[in-house]
Amino acid sequence: MIDKIKAFFSSNIIEADDNAISTEQLATAALLIEVMVIDGNLDEHELQSISTTLCQMLELSREKIDELIALSRDEVTEATSLYQFTREINEHYDHDKKMALMTAMWRVAFADGVLDKHEEGIIRRVADLLHLLHSDYIRCKLAAKAQSDLAT
Numbered sequence: 001m002i003d004k005i006k007a008f009f010s011s012n013i014i015e016a017d018d019n020a021i022s023t024e025q026l027a028t029a030a031l032l033i034e035v036m037v038i039d040g041n042l043d044e045h046e047l048q049s050i051s052t053t054l055c056q057m058l059e060l061s062r063e064k065i066d067e068l069i070a071l072s073r074d075e076v077t078e079a080t081s082l083y084q085f086t087r088e089i090n091e092h093y094d095h096d097k098k099m100a101l102m103t104a105m106w107r108v109a110f111a112d113g114v115l116d117k118h119e120e121g122i123i124r125r126v127a128d129l130l131h132l133l134h135s136d137y138i139r140c141k142l143a144a145k146a147q148s149d150l151a152t
Contacts, residue, residue, distance in 0.1 A: 027088035028101055029054055031126060033069060034082070035108045038122050043112030050111075053104050082122070086129035098130045099140055106144030113148075 036050045051065050060068070089098060105126065109119040127137040 024088045024092035025058055027085040028057060029068065030085045031082070031089070031101065032104060032108055034085075034122055035105045035119055036069075038118045039116035041112070041116070043114075045111040045113070046108060048111065049108050053108070082125055082129055086126060089130055093130075095132075098132060099136060102127060102130070102132060102137065102140040103144050106141050107147060110144055110148035 032050055032053060036046050047069070050069065051062065054060065054065050054068065055062065058065075089101065093101065102123070105123050109115055109123060123141075124137065127134075127140075
């Protein structure tokens with residue numbers, strides 16, 4: 001999946017000031033999209049959450065984000081391992097950035113008002129692969145839950 005996402009960016013994104021989108025940004029987008037599609041029920045609130053997060057993180061137009069989401073939805077069944085994504089995060093993110101990513105993943109999971117067991121499971125696996133403590137995992141979950149409660 002990461003290769004197809006890289007191909008998407010290379011064919012659709014013009015480099016600004018010679019700064020290409022990095023592999024860790026691609027991995028971040030892929031992990032957020034994995035949470036969105038894992039339960040098979042794409043709620044409008046989940047789509048909005050992922051779109052807003054990706055627009056902020058990657059500074060892409062809504063049209064490009066929609067195209068990326070469509071591509072990722074089609075390719076998610078081909079991804080056999082989260083390791084290809086978490087390896088990039090581990091190489092480039094410090095603890096605080098990993099915590100921000102984990103909180104963003106939880107926000108996507110809570111966006112539709114229903115925490116699916118598959119969403120929780122994939123976030124747990126990512127936390128393990130990112131070498132985050134269980135207390136970090138819970139802290140991020142509670143922070144995202146509090147944010148979703150404030151939004152409702």
